Amino acid sequence: MSDPSEKRGLWKWPKSKWLLGIPLGGFLMLGVGAVGLLVMNKVLHATSTSEFCLSCHTHQGISVAEFEASSHSYNNTGVRAECADCHLPDPEEKWLHYVMMKMVVSLDIIAEIRGVANTDEKYEAHRAEWARKVWTEYRENESEYCLHCHQFDHMTIADQPRLAQRRHTRALDTGQSCIDCHQGIAHKLPENWEQIWDEVEQETASVVPATGTKLAEGK
Ligand code: HEC
Ligand code: HEC
Ligand code: HEC
Ligand code: HEC
Known part of the structure; x- marks a missing residue:
């Protein structure tokens, strides 16, 4: 039913003033991609802090007390091992594995909502x-x-x-x-x-x- 000439019209080379849109569009995509990556990295990072882990694992009161009492939290050297240090791959060295682990771990939200370990x-x-x-x-x-x-x-x-x-x-x-x-x-x-x-x-x-x-x- 569509008029073939109309279709051809749609695909014809754009008017020169629109041509600029191609590189602009490219830059826009790049910008969106970069911002997306930045946001993603921020989210990944924020969800790897012990504060974040403890936002759930605090309901399970014992995790906090145990962590604080362990020599990996307070010691002579002042070096502290965070939850993620001992429970997640190093994002610098194993980024893909790290991201995959985070995706699997994020399913724990379901268990959290179900209250599997809230006491x-x-x-x-x-x-x-x-x-x-x-x-x-x-x-x-x-x-x-x-x-x-x-x-x-x-x-x-x-x-x-x-x-x-x-x-x-x-x-x-x-x-x-x-x-x-x-x-x-x-x-x-x-x-x-x-x-x-x-x-x-x-x-x-x-x-x-x-x-x-x-x-x-x-x-
Ligand atoms: C949204 C709440 C929530 C957050 C945030 C959370 N957890 Fe959990 N976590 C749970 C729940 C609920 C379970 C029990 C899951 C189940 O039933 O298998 C669990 C289980 C675990 C386990 C047990 C073993 C396993 O692999 O399932 C480990 C280890 C663990 N969490 C570490 C962490 C670390 C490290 C962080 C921070 C990077 C973290 N959790 C953040 C809710 C959470
Ligand atoms: C075959 C058993 C064994 C393995 C495997 C092992 N350790 Fe040990 N480690 C010990 C024993 C036993 C002690 C002494 C504990 C004590 O005195 O209470 C010890 C002590 C230590 C100490 C304290 C040292 C000091 O000077 O007081 C550190 C730190 C340590 N281990 C880290 C590690 C790390 C990290 C690994 C893996 C790379 C590891 N160990 C693997 C058995 C082992
Ligand atoms: C973020 C860095 C970090 C990570 C990850 C880490 N440690 Fe340690 N570890 C330390 C530091 C710093 C000390 C020294 C603490 C002190 O002076 O008592 C220490 C002390 C120790 C000791 C001797 C003191 C004690 O508590 O017995 C052992 C054993 C040990 N670590 C084993 C391990 C094992 C096993 C793992 C993995 C499950 C591990 N560490 C992960 C930094 C770390
Ligand atoms: C020094 C390394 C280290 C640190 C720091 C650490 N964990 Fe663990 N975690 C382990 C190991 C090793 C196990 C396996 C069981 C064991 O040996 O105690 C474990 C077990 C667990 C489990 C399974 C249940 C249990 O009690 O065994 C949970 C949940 C957990 N860790 C959450 C956390 C959270 C949340 C933090 C931060 C508050 C944290 N861990 C900090 C090494 C660590």
Whole structure:
């Protein structure tokens, strides 16, 4: 029904005064893209602060108290490990993985609205299940997040307490990663955590062999 000449008219080369629109449009798109990226980066950054994490995890009162009490919050050096340091990939080095993790984590909003963990009691009831998830992740990425700050290469192992010297030297041989001995570094351990840890170790034995090692203290 449409008049073919009209159609041709639509596609004909634009009048010269409109031609300027092409580069202008291009610049506009670039501008919109840049602003979009900036906004996105701001949002990504803002949602990686401990304040943001704690905006939900505060209802689960214990997380705050545990975090504040841990040596990773207050210590002689004044260096503080934020939630994201230990729970998200480094955005500088692994941007894509970081963005993907944030998308997955944003689904926790649903659980938050459902009130899955809005009291200490509910949190405690789920702790084992969530610790299991984090341990599995740590076993699989070989404690990548600890390595954001710590490196065996930069430890003066000889100056460490005897037990640490022995264990760290052994870890270098066996390929064990930090989490294999340092469970519960920033949070209270779940009840019957030893059994859960053993299960996680077995399930991830293809990454790092299961050794049954637990908790650095007193070993
Ligand atoms: C919108 C509220 C909300 C925010 C913000 C939030 N969380 Fe959570 N988080 C939850 C809820 C609810 C769960 C339990 C989810 C479930 O049922 O699996 C959870 C679970 C977790 C777990 C348990 C293991 C897992 O992988 O599911 C970790 C670790 C965690 N959050 C860390 C963080 C960190 C780090 C931040 C900040 C970057 C953060 N959360 C921000 C609500 C939130
Ligand atoms: C943001 C940097 C950062 C991250 C990430 C980090 N740490 Fe630390 N860690 C520190 C600093 C700084 C100290 C020194 C604190 C002190 O003087 O007690 C420390 C101390 C320690 C100690 C000795 C004190 C103690 O509490 O027993 C251990 C063990 C340790 N870290 C293990 C880990 C493990 C395991 C991870 C990963 C789950 C990790 N750290 C992640 C910065 C970090
Ligand atoms: C094979 C077990 C094992 C592994 C793996 C391991 N550690 Fe340790 N670590 C220990 C033991 C045991 C101690 C001594 C604990 C104590 O004295 O209470 C220790 C102590 C430490 C200390 C305190 C040192 C000091 O001078 O007081 C830091 C920091 C630490 N470990 C960080 C790490 C980090 C980071 C990783 C991963 C890169 C790691 N450890 C891997 C067993 C291990
Ligand atoms: C020093 C590293 C470190 C810091 C800092 C840290 N976490 Fe964790 N987090 C872990 C590890 C490792 C686990 C696995 C369980 C364990 O070993 O305690 C864990 C477990 C969890 C869990 C699962 C439930 C549990 O209690 O085990 C939640 C939820 C969580 N972290 C949230 C947070 C939030 C929110 C913050 C900031 C307030 C934070 N974490 C700070 C290392 C850390």
